[in-house]
Amino acid sequence: MEITLSKEDFASGIKIVEKITAQKAIQAILSNILIEKVSSDRVKFCATDLNFAINYKVPAEITGEGSVAVSAKKMSELVSRLSSTQVSIKTIDDTDNVKIKSGKAEFDIICLNPSEFPKVIDSSTEENFITIVLNKNEFSRCIKQVIFAVSIQETQPVLTGVCFNIEGNALEMASTDGNRLTRIQKELSEHYSENINFIVPSKTLAEVMRISSIIEDENITLKIYKNKIIFEFENLTFQSRLIDGVYPKYQQLIPENNDKKIIVDRAELINAIDRVSVLVNDRTNVVKFNFSAGQLEVMAETPEAGKSKDYIDITYDYDDMLTAFNYKYILDALKNMDSKNIEIEISDVLAASIFKPQGDENNYICLIMPLKVQ
Numbered sequence: 001m002e003i004t005l006s007k008e009d010f011a012s013g014i015k016i017v018e019k020i021t022a023q024k025a026i027q028a029i030l031s032n033i034l035i036e037k038v039s040s041d042r043v044k045f046c047a048t049d050l051n052f053a054i055n056y057k058v059p060a061e062i063t064g065e066g067s068v069a070v071s072a073k074k075m076s077e078l079v080s081r082l083s084s085t086q087v088s089i090k091t092i093d094d095t096d097n098v099k100i101k102s103g104k105a106e107f108d109i110i111c112l113n114p115s116e117f118p119k120v121i122d123s124s125t126e127e128n129f130i131t132i133v134l135n136k137n138e139f140s141r142c143i144k145q146v147i148f149a150v151s152i153q154e155t156q157p158v159l160t161g162v163c164f165n166i167e168g169n170a171l172e173m174a175s176t177d178g179n180r181l182t183r184i185q186k187e188l189s190e191h192y193s194e195n196i197n198f199i200v201p202s203k204t205l206a207e208v209m210r211i212s213s214i215i216e217d218e219n220i221t222l223k224i225y226k227n228k229i230i231f232e233f234e235n236l237t238f239q240s241r242l243i244d245g246v247y248p249k250y251q252q253l254i255p256e257n258n259d260k261k262i263i264v265d266r267a268e269l270i271n272a273i274d275r276v277s278v279l280v281n282d283r284t285n286v287v288k289f290n291f292s293a294g295q296l297e298v299m300a301e302t303p304e305a306g307k308s309k310d311y312i313d314i315t316y317d318y319d320d321m322l323t324a325f326n327y328k329y330i331l332d333a334l335k336n337m338d339s340k341n342i343e344i345e346i347s348d349v350l351a352a353s354i355f356k357p358q359g360d361e362n363n364y365i366c367l368i369m370p371l372k373v374q
Helices: 007-020 072-079 136-147 202-214 266-279 327-335
Strands: 002-006 032-039 042-048 052-059 061-063 067-071 086-091 098-102 105-109 130-135 161-176 180-201 219-225 228-232 236-241 260-265 286-292 295-302 306-315 321-326 341-346 353-357 365-368
Touching: 002 007, 007 032, 007 042, 007 052, 007 072, 007 086, 007 202, 032 072, 067 072, 130 136, 130 161, 130 180, 136 161, 136 180, 136 202, 136 219, 161 202, 180 202, 180 236, 180 327, 202 228, 202 236, 260 266, 266 286, 266 295, 266 306, 266 327, 266 341, 286 327, 321 327, 327 353, 327 365
Parallel strands: none
Antiparallel strands: 002 061, 002 086, 032 042, 032 067, 042 052, 052 236, 086 098, 098 105, 130 219, 161 180, 180 365, 219 228, 228 236, 260 306, 260 341, 286 295, 286 321, 295 306, 341 353, 353 365
């Protein structure tokens, strides 16, 4: 078999799939990329670490039949050094090895037997998929707005992923680490007769965002089947396992009676928190918010370092109130909102507070638990 393709397509195939190869694999084949013929004018790059799998198709001229398993690390190093615009990959008779040519440069690469490579994605063989089609950029935005609040503690696996709920034509995505909760809602073009619930690992969604930033397709298709989810583009398919378990009933944690509503300029609040955090206690990350008529005082204090404070104008017409938050949680929420102003909804100093963009059509919120003021 001989494959001829552009350096650009060769580099693109390696770049997109190499991150899915296993870095410290028990099976050596898992650190390889499988390159195989799809048709006479298309070749497929495949990689898997057994938890994730990816296929990416690029145009190429192919003669003969076969496939090759090449080291992802070596291919990544090689492609960055090629100067010619064309690359040729040819299998060496009676071996698993290949000869790669580009311009005047030649490389004889020792490879593994491609038959050892695990079977990766073939969604066409499955039935009863639940299929959801979404705008790629809107979906990436939704991921970005919820993924930062997932738990990093493996003791509760379900909290390390993002919960997806579909009811009728509404998609809701949510995540929580027990101290904060994010939720976004989006209208779907299709109506689903049954409620659908599943939990996607945060690592999976981070990879989907990475892929989406490279792929030019307008839409992305999600296919859910038993314990796996497949993300499909026109020439790329990415598969992941789902997290098994029951997600907490987070809807019950969202307060509906926060009677104090504050409007504040998002950028001004970010800058004020950023300034006072210079003197925050690194152990607690506590920043105090002192709300009064038309003004917010933002304060931080560290006994051995000193105090800091800043003032910004707000819309607030209630009794004075002093509360405190982990400032990193606030910044995470604010930096993932796009609106000029944000709304803060509070009932009292120790009740869950809601931060949300003003006038957001996707009903995006970030719930943050306050800290006891010392």
